[in-house]
Amino acid sequence: MLSSCDTLIRAGTLVTQDENRTILNDAAVAVTGTAIAAVGPWSELGGTPARETLDFSGDIVLPGLVNTHTHAAMTVFRGLEDDLPLMDWLTGHIWPAEARLTPEIVVTGTLLACAEMLATGTTAFCDLYIFERAVAETAAAVGIRAVLGEGVFDTPNASYSNLDQAFAKVDDLADFCRGRALLTPCLVAHSVYATGHDTLARLAGLARDRDLRLTLHAAESASETAMCLERFGARPVEILRALGILAPNLLVAHAVDVTKAEISLLAESGTAVAHNPRSNLKLASGMAPMAAMRAAGITVGLGTDGAASNNTLNMFSEMNQAALMAKAREHDPTALPAQAVLDMATIGGARALGLSDCGSIEPGRQADIVALDGRAPNLQPPHRPVSHLAYAASGHEVRLTMVAGRVLYRDGRFTTLDYPALLKRMDKVRKWALGA
Ligand SMILES: [Zn+2]
Incomplete structure (x- = not known):
């Protein structure tokens, strides 16, 4: 007693x-x-x-539900452009707008994301973006749990102009997270096509040395695979294996276009997967072989991806979609039953993020x-x-x-977030996103 x-x-x-x-x-x-x-x-x-x-x-x-893959600040792009192929959407719309990003916009977008996540039952999220220190400060102010990494690209962006600055930001974020129990830093590469392979190996080395997660997008679509085969002569998961970074601390987001042999590689190496069914469907990236991945014993969590490609950060929608997608893909109504998707949204996600004391x-x-x-x-x-x-x-x-142990949302009210004040900023966000 x-x-x-x-x-x-x-x-x-x-x-x-x-x-x-x-x-x-x-x-x-x-x-x-x-x-x-x-x-x-x-x-x-x-x-x-x-x-x-x-x-x-x-x-x-x-x-509480665990969102294993998102870009919280991308709520500022929600509904700005839809119904385009992934590469056209990224290169024609998202990357040009992101070139004008500021920490202030990232704070506003992250606050909106936190409001949406808390109101729909998410208590922890893994975030990959630039100006990630601003995401960390916002998450700390709100009191939500987060695993956070500054996305490292080889090309300059609004957050840094070279790799030295990028890695300085990685260290700065780690410093900010130190001593804050709800925040965990992670290492983030964008992908095997937008982050150089030397840089990927360096990030993996840091992740090993610091006992942190490394996460990136990989095998998101057949067109990504085709691009990798043309540029590197290898498929995305093969590139990860050749670099020696398939490991229990690696979290691969998407893993849609993977072969049976690649599923075995992911399973044998202990690599975890963040499954983003709604983003994959909306961008027509394909349907990840989730039943086969789970049967192989891969640790799988669910993710919403950013609000620009979903367009919500609602993990209940994600559970529903994950179950339906697997059944449609396998032509089998027994594929991915209700308990399996709840597991992915709770303990599976916590395990994928290394949050060993969460998820149940x-x-x-x-x-x-x-x-x-x-x-x-x-x-x-x-x-x-x-x-x-x-x-x-x-x-x-x-x-x-x-x-x-802290109530952050109850019966429509946020306890740590001034939602009416946040709403007042949305007109400004809209003008900014349109380039005005
Ligand atoms: Zn993503």
């Missing part, structure tokens, strides 16, 4: 995502400091003295917790909560988002 706790949450249905995928009805989660102190029936824990009790007795409580609701884990309005018509009748989370929830049923 627990003598006391800071916050006691009463859950109508508690989806723990523990090893046995235990689901409890009328349950309690006791939170002390940043961590979960106890989990059990309300009848046993309900009497625990607590500074605050949160009543979600009609609701579904689950671990168990004693000792970080108190990253979400509650969904169980009375919503689309979540009734209460047959199987995991089915509802994967196939029926929209994300807009979220009533509570807690990160490390």
Whole structure:
């Protein structure tokens, strides 16, 4: 019996995502400091003295969702241009606009992203962008968990004009993250075609030395593969293998155009994958062989990618799409069932990012917790909560988002983010994005 706790949450249905995928009805989660102190029936824990009790007795409580691949600040480009091929979209629209990026725009875009993520149940995200220090400062101010890396390209951009400056920014970001428990630095290359291979090897070396994740886009589409074959005489995953950087600390985003042999390479090396089904569908990049990757034992998380290619940062949409895409791809309705996509959005994502104390609701884990309005018509009748989370929830049923024991969003209100003030900046953002 627990003598006391800071916050006691009463859950109508508690989806723990523990090893046995235990689901409890009328349950309690006791939170002390940043961590979960106890989990059990309300009848046993309900009497625990607590500074605050949160009543979600009609609701579904689950671990916070983990977005393993995004570019938060790209919310400023949401809906600016759609319906174009990846390379035309990148080179004709996104990269020219990004050439005018400033840290201020990155802060505004990241704040908007944090608002959207918190309102739809995401408690941790992995971010790859430039001016990443501005992303880190924003995430720290909001109180959301983040794994962050300055994207290193060989070509100059708005954030730096040469590689020395780029690596100085990598170090500056690491310095900022030091001592901040919610922030973890990572190393980021854009891809095997936009980051030089010497630079990739250098980033991988730094990741090894500092025991950090390295992440990049790879094998996103057949056209990327064709470009790599023409320029380098090898496919993207083959290039990663030749560079010796396939490893458990590598997180590959996309992995859409991969062969059976490449799936084996990823599995044998322990490389993790961030699956971005909605971005892949919207850019017509293809359908990643997710059922085969999971069968091979690859650690897989879900990602939204940036809001310019999705166009939301809503992990419930991503779970739904991941399940449907796998079924359509395999012509098999048993491919990637509801529990599998929930696993990818929670413990799988946490594992992919190296967040070993996140992703489930168990004693000792970080108190990253979400509650969904169980009375919503689309979540009734209460047959199987995991089915509802994967196939029926929209994300807009979220009533509570807690990160490390702190309530950041509750019943439509943000506790650390001034949303009305943020909305006032959107006209300015629109003018900036249009080049005015
Ligand atoms: Zn991306």
